[in-house]
Structures are given as structure tokens and as C-alpha cells.
Amino acid sequence: MPEAADPASVTAREAQAFARVTLARHPDRPRALRLIELLFSDWTELHGDRLFADDRAVVGGPARLGNRWVMVIGQEKGTDARTRVIHNFGMPHPEGYRKAKRLMLLAQKFGLPLICLVDTPAAHAGVEAEERGQAWAIADSMLTMFGLKVPTISVIVSEGGSGGALALAVADSVLALENAIYTVAPPETCAAILYRDANQKARAALSLRPEVATARALGVVDELVPEPSPGAHAHPLVVAAALKGALVRHLCDLEAQPRDLLLEARWERYEDPAPGSIPPGSPSA
Amino acid sequence: MTPQSPRKPNHDQPPRKPRLGPRPQPVSSPGTVACSGCQRRFVKSRFDAALRVCPACNHHNRLPALMRVRNILDAESYAPLPTPAGERDPLSFDDGMPYRTRLEHERTSKQVDEVFHAATGTINGIPAAVAAMEFSFFGGSLGEAAGLQFLTVCKAAVQRGLPLVCFCSSGGARMQEGLVSLMQMARCTAAVSLLADASLPYMTILCDPCFGGVSASFAAQADIILAEPHARIGFAGGRVIEQASHGKLPAGFQTAEFILEHGMVDMICERKEIKSVVATLLGALEQEGHARSS
């Protein structure tokens, strides 16, 4: 590739690519609980997976979108030093995914559409998470969500990282805020795997094209919700209003479909979930 | 990787007759292979005949996908199930070597087109579809082509009313395909739900190693899950967890024995027993005749 010959330009492009990651992780971006407050009314949080614990990295419960009751599940990163620890930086343990599954089934039982707010660097990696079957919890959440007999919408709010994000994103409609990222794994992890060096995260970011515009081009994300410059961290109300409009629109479309057609369309979508491609040399940022 | 290495000789197993010769040759010689558990060398043809389970230390050495599939099916019943190998490079990925070049190199050197090998046939007389993952090919990683292969196998199983038995071995996602690789977890989930909708039994056998996007999707979504002795199985890699938790990992962490103890698999099965155990369980699940229409 000709442009790769100039090391200075490569470094600049890598820095630009990683700047997108940094922007998506901006500490002031609205988190799930803040968005729930801005998007919905009568939000009533429900706790626990009924098996082991209440994982605060995942929050959920019924709420009203306009006058329509829906089930909301969100990954919450926390907003300051104290709440970030409480919410484990948005990295769920298995009990978080099992709580999500419980709420999905509750939504199905009573015909509530499901709205998931995705914001996690990855599922928690740790001894306890493995002991309690992190892989099984994620696999089960995906399978449950894929088979759910109510309309489902997921929003990649800021950071959609790995299977930990996809566990809540096997939806009929997938939206994303414009400055969010959606990746197979955090750039640090990708760098560790590809180059055996987590410090090459900028290089990984350039290769992996984490920006949601890529996800849109691949056909994984249906619609990008615009964020006025410099981003949602500076304009949370404007962005929430735009997101609310998009949610109402997508929900109306999905609810207008007969259930069997909805499930058939979902099947067709996930039969080939990322049919698009990014041409070589296309700008990453 | 773990304090109690899966490569340690297994003294729990009763010593078996050393049918492959009492004294393996100490140095490399043509036609011999080394057990990666104890480093002893054996005559390759006999080692293969024992399914690469070491007669000295019982280590279950890695087995090519083709051997796994052929071995569980009754002789003569094996009919390969064509699965497509993809050519796409969705991200135009280039990290020094273009992804397509890397893929071509891998295909040439490993003599395999993609991760899955699949076939239909009978297992002790029970008709079944069987798929196995080739860990030596790109670490068994779940790229777009592998996702399509798994979907193709599930569709074929449903079309023919066959249960599916899948040997899973993978490091997880294929990083070079980025988000497209991640989405294969959803694709494989959809494929598994096809089997469930058709009430067809689905069994997985977790083989060393099984991690990431594979363990967190179709490997864990089976009706019955077996694991080979000492196989390393988990979501995040042990090294990642050790770094993240700054602590010592528990003894036997992420081994088949560890996850059995924590309730995540149905049983650990010696390689030579897998065929009969699978046949018995398929028989139980299919008592009512298969493929009740949904």
C-alpha cells in the first residue's frame, strides 16, 4: 500500500484512529442510567439474576417510551470514581448477563418490546467470572435474545466491545451514537493478540476500524444517531432527544410487523449479519 | 499457563498396557512423533491409531478435524459435507501482511481450506451430522467463512433431520476480520436455534483449547456438552486474567476438570469413549424419533 510507506503519515493515521477510541470513552459521555432518565419515564429498576447476585454493571427494568411500556436493559459504566467501581466500569460478570436474560424473558412473557443500551469495553475477565461460566452466560443471553418473540432494539451508546457487548445486541434494529465504537475486542486486547504488545493499541485501532461508521457500512448497524460537535459529552440533551426520536421510529416500524414476519426478518438478518465490506485504502477516520 | 498444567501426566488413570511398545525411542527418527505431554516419541501410525492419546501419560494430543470426524463415524458411513471456504477480506485488513496473503499462506501450509470439516454418517448406527474445528488453521478462529460453514452444517442437519455433533477447538475470534468476526457469534447462535426449532439434538465436545467467541456461542449452546480430559476451556485467556487480577490462579484453572466442578459441562470423556457416549446420549434424546415439526 503506497500510503503505508510514509511512517509519519502512518503514525498520524494511527493517532487519529485511536483518538476516536478516546472520544468514545470520554468520561462525560452520557451513561446508561443518565440516558434512561432522559429517554424514558416511570423507569423502575429491577435487581438480581435470581441465581447468585445483583451485577451493577447491568441495569434493567420496565420504563415508558412516550406512552409505550418497554423493557430496558443497559450496561452502566459509572460516572465518577465511586460509581465506576460499583458498576465495575461497565464490565458485566455472568450474573449480569443472567439478569439480562431474566428480564428479556419477562419482557417476552408480557409482550414488552426490549431496548438494550450497550456500553462496555468487554465482559469482565477474572477468576470468578470464569468460575461462574462467563462464556455460558454470554452464549445464553445471545440465544435468548435471538429467539425473543417481541421486537428488540439495541443501541451502541459509546463502547461496544466483544461478545460482552454482542450479548445484548442481537436485535431487530441496531442503532449507534455517531461517536461510538463497536469492536471485536478492545484495541488493547487486539494489539496483544495481533502484535503481542498491548501498547500497539493505536496500530490495532487503525487496522480494526472501530468507528461505528464501519459497522454501518458492514450492515451491522442500521442507523447512526448524530452527535453535534464535539460530541455527546457536550450535548447530552440534544443527543438523547435525537436518540429518542430514532427509538420511537424504529419501534413503530417493528411493532407494525406481524410477529412471524418480524422473526423471519431477524433470522434473515443474522443468517448473514455483516454482509458489507470496507474498500482498501478507504479512510479510517 | 496454569499452575497445574494439563500436560502433567495423569496418574488418576489406571496404567494401561503399553500396546505401542514399551520403550519409545528417545530421539527423533523418521516416522515417529512426540507426545506434547511427556515428550516421549512413538511410531506415528500407531500413535494415530490410538487417536493420539499418549499410552504413557494419557495426554490427549491435538487431533486434526478430519481425524475426529472420521473416527466418530462408523467406517464406510463417512460422507463429507461440503462447506464453503470464504474469500472475503471485509476490512481490507493489512498489518504488514495483507489478510488474503496470510490466509493463502495458512491454507498452503496447513493443507486445509477453512476451520471446519464436516460429514454425515452413522455413529454406532445412529445417523448424524458431525463437524470438527481445525485448531492448527488460524487457531481455529471464528471468521466469516467458519461462521458460514457452521451455518451450512446446521442447515444440512435440519434438512436431513439429523442431530449435530460438533468438536469445538478455537482461540476465539479472527482479529483480522474485526467486527465481521464478532458477528459470527450471532450467526452461529441463529444456526443453533435452527436445530432447536427442529427439536434436533445438538452436542458439543470441547477440545483443547476452547476460548472466546466460540466458547461464548455455539460451543456453550448445546443440549449436552462433553469435554476432553485436561482440555483448557474458558472465555478470557488465562494470561489476560492473570494480568488483570494480579493474582495467582486457582489450581487447575480453566481445565475441563475445573469447569466440570463448576457445573458448566455434563461430563469429561476420554477420547476413546466419546463415540459410545455420544451414541448412547443421541439414542436417549431421539427416543421419540427426530425432527418433531415446530
Ligand SMILES: [Zn+2]
Ligand atoms: Zn505422553
